[in-house]
Amino acid sequence: xxxxxxxxxxxxxxxxxxxxxxxxxxxxxxxxxxxxxxxxxxxxxxxxxxxxxxxxxxxxxxxxxxxxxxxxxxxxxxxxxxxxxxxxxxxxxxxxxxxxxxxxxxx
Amino acid sequence: xxxxxxxxxxxxxxxxxxxxxxxxxxxxxxxxxxxxxxxxxxxxxxxxxxxxxxxxxxxxxxxxxxxxxxxxxxxxxxxxxxxxxxxxxxxxxxxxxxxxxxxxxxxxxxxxxxxxxxxxx
Numbered sequence: 001x002x003x004x005x006x007x008x009x010x011x012x013x014x015x016x017x018x019x020x021x022x023x024x025x026x027x028x029x030x031x032x033x034x035x036x037x038x039x040x041x042x043x044x045x046x047x048x049x050x051x052x053x054x055x056x057x058x059x060x061x062x063x064x065x066x067x068x069x070x071x072x073x074x075x076x077x078x079x080x081x082x083x084x085x086x087x088x089x090x091x092x093x094x095x096x097x098x099x100x101x102x103x104x105x106x107x
Numbered sequence: 108x109x110x111x112x113x114x115x116x117x118x119x120x121x122x123x124x125x126x127x128x129x130x131x132x133x134x135x136x137x138x139x140x141x142x143x144x145x146x147x148x149x150x151x152x153x154x155x156x157x158x159x160x161x162x163x164x165x166x167x168x169x170x171x172x173x174x175x176x177x178x179x180x181x182x183x184x185x186x187x188x189x190x191x192x193x194x195x196x197x198x199x200x201x202x203x204x205x206x207x208x209x210x211x212x213x214x215x216x217x218x219x220x221x222x223x224x225x226x227x228x
Binding site for chain 2: 004032034036043045046050055087088091092094095096097098099100101
């Protein structure tokens with residue numbers, strides 16, 4: 001199984017700050033990677049698919065990059081509504097696997 | 108508007124069975140892969156399995172193989188998860204997801220709101 005490792009596990013930043021979350025796969029997954037946002041008490045929502053493609057309706061302050069084994073989710077200017085846990089997930093091979101999540105809070 | 112609404116979650120005893128349903132609307136259901144994902148408190152997200160558009164391919168995580176079965180009724184826009192021989196570790200919120208209409212690797216784009224399954228005596 002492909003293992004996905006996210007870092008950091010949590011981050012606290014001020015409104016307007018740039019936030020970067022990384023996700024590493026233990027083998028090459030090309031660009032078959034998605035990022036999800038889960039707000040407290042809600043279902044996850046797709047932010048990014050194909051490593052860098054913004055899902056329709058997602059604010060442009062979110063961006064994704066990477067290929068192979070190393071991937072990044074960036075929030076260019078953190079907003080209060082971005083408080084959530086963020087997960088990466090690989091779709092290269094079954095079983096699909098998720099990172100352990102990164103909790104983003106406002107300082 | 109794409110909508111996925113799960114139902115069927117309940118409290119069930121270990122060894123018991125449960126069938127989850129997911130009704131889809133707002134898109135042509137028969138054109139899409141569908142996925143089940145579960146989330147346990149404190150253990151994050153776990154992919155359960157996928158089914159292709161015409162129910163000729165299914166894939167499962169090892170921990171549910173032989174116990175869970177994914178199926179679909181394209182005429183009624185319904186996705187199912189039949190869960191047998193339930194264990195305490197199957198306790199989770201189960202989500203129904205819409206997958207891709209093409210390559211399965213493109214991944215899901217919509218999630219339902221989830222239904223809670225609790226396995227306990």
